[in-house]
Amino acid sequence: MVDDAFRRYLFDRGMNARTVGSRLSNCKRVERAEGDLDEHYRKDHLEGMLARLTYTTEDGRQSRTPKHQIEISGDVRNGTATLKSAVACYREFRANNGRVGNGSSRRTQPTHHRTPPAQWPEWQQPSEDALLQLAKALTPLVRFLRPDIIEAIVDDNRRRSAEWSAKLDALGIEPNIYLWEGSPCAFPGVRRYAGSDEIAYFRGRGSNNSLPPHCLSLDDNDYPKHLWAFVLTGKPFRKSGPPGYQLAHLADHKEHKNRWREEFDCAGTANPPLLFGLYTSAANTAYVPLTFLKPTDFAGTLRVLLLRKAYALYSPVCRLAPPPLIEKTPDSVWIPDNFEWSCPVGSIAKVSGFLDYRSNRMKKLLENVGRGFAEHRADD
Numbered sequence: 001m002v003d004d005a006f007r008r009y010l011f012d013r014g015m016n017a018r019t020v021g022s023r024l025s026n027c028k029r030v031e032r033a034e035g036d037l038d039e040h041y042r043k044d045h046l047e048g049m050l051a052r053l054t055y056t057t058e059d060g061r062q063s064r065t066p067k068h069q070i071e072i073s074g075d076v077r078n079g080t081a082t083l084k085s086a087v088a089c090y091r092e093f094r095a096n097n098g099r100v101g102n103g104s105s106r107r108t109q110p111t112h113h114r115t116p117p118a119q120w121p122e123w124q125q126p127s128e129d130a131l132l133q134l135a136k137a138l139t140p141l142v143r144f145l146r147p148d149i150i151e152a153i154v155d156d157n158r159r160r161s162a163e164w165s166a167k168l169d170a171l172g173i174e175p176n177i178y179l180w181e182g183s184p185c186a187f188p189g190v191r192r193y194a195g196s197d198e199i200a201y202f203r204g205r206g207s208n209n210s211l212p213p214h215c216l217s218l219d220d221n222d223y224p225k226h227l228w229a230f231v232l233t234g235k236p237f238r239k240s241g242p243p244g245y246q247l248a249h250l251a252d253h254k255e256h257k258n259r260w261r262e263e264f265d266c267a268g269t270a271n272p273p274l275l276f277g278l279y280t281s282a283a284n285t286a287y288v289p290l291t292f293l294k295p296t297d298f299a300g301t302l303r304v305l306l307l308r309k310a311y312a313l314y315s316p317v318c319r320l321a322p323p324p325l326i327e328k329t330p331d332s333v334w335i336p337d338n339f340e341w342s343c344p345v346g347s348i349a350k351v352s353g354f355l356d357y358r359s360n361r362m363k364k365l366l367e368n369v370g371r372g373f374a375e376h377r378a379d380d
Helices: 004-012 017-034 037-044 047-052 057-061 076-095 128-141 147-170 195-202 223-233 290-298 300-314 348-367 372-378
Strands: 190-192 217-219 245-249 285-289
Touching (some): 004 017, 004 076, 128 290, 128 300, 223 348
C-alpha cells in the first residue's frame, strides 16, 4: 500500500510537490485496478507489473489492447508509460528501504518547510544576429552532393520500386516509408538503431532475437556514407571520411524526439510520420566541419537553413520527404540565396559503381533479413 513513507522518499529525491502528488496518484490508480503494490513486490519485485505496463510504439500502431486493466483516457502509450514510471519509482523505494543515495536516510523537515532545490542560472542565449553571423561562416564550408547524382538514385529507385516494394511489403515493412514517389533513399529498409534494445540487437547481444519493426537491417551510420565514398573515391565507405568533416543528417530520421514539425510544413498531418527513409536518403546529408557540428545539431535555425539549401538544390529532381510533408516557407532573412555556398561535389561518372554495389547489397539484405549487422561488418 502506497503510504507517507513513499511520499517522503520522493521529496528526498528532490521532486517538487506537483511531481510527488502525480507519482502518488498514479501508483494508487494502479493499485485500484491491479492490486496492492506491496503484494506485487513480495511476489516478484514488481517485474510482472512493469511488464504489463509496457506498451510500445508498435503496440500503438497495431492498436493492441494493453496487458494491464487500468482505464486510460487519451493516448494509451503515453498514459501507460506515465503509470510505469510511477511504479518503477515505487520499486526503487522498496528496494532501497525508503532511503536515498548510498543508504543513509535523508529524512527532512515537513514539506511546507523544505528548502527549494537549487536552480541552475539562466544564461543569455545567442541572438538571431549572432546565429546569422555563425551561419555566414558555416555555409561556404558545407558540402552537398551534385543534383545529377541525386537524380541518378531517384531514377534507379523508380526502376526498382515495384520489385523492392513487393519484397518489403511481404516482409511486413511499409514500402512507402522508404520508396515514396521521387524518393532519393539509397538503401530502402536500412535505418539507424535507436534505444538500448536496438543497440543490443545490432551488436548481437540482445535477448530478443526478433527484428525491430520496419527495417531489413539496423546500421551504425555507415550506409548513408557509401554513396559519398563512391562518388568521391570510387570505393565503398571504409570507416574514415574527409579529415575534419563529419556527415550530418539535415532532417531527423529517428522516431524518438523527431523535430518534423520544425523542419517541414506538415500540411495538416496530426500524427508523426515514420521518416526512416531519410536515414540513407541521398538528399538528406551534407558534410559539415567538425567545429560546426554541434551548432547544426542543436540550433534549429541553422539546421533548417541547410535543409532549405537541400530543397533549393534537389527539389527539381526528387521529393525530399514522404508525402504529405513539404518544405517550410523560409522567412526573408534565412533564405539560402542570402548566403554563400560551395559548389556541390561528386563525380557522376562514379555513380554506376555505387548503383551496382547497392544492387548487390539490397539483394543480400532482402535474402538475409536481420543479419545486416553481421554481414555488413564482414565484407568490403
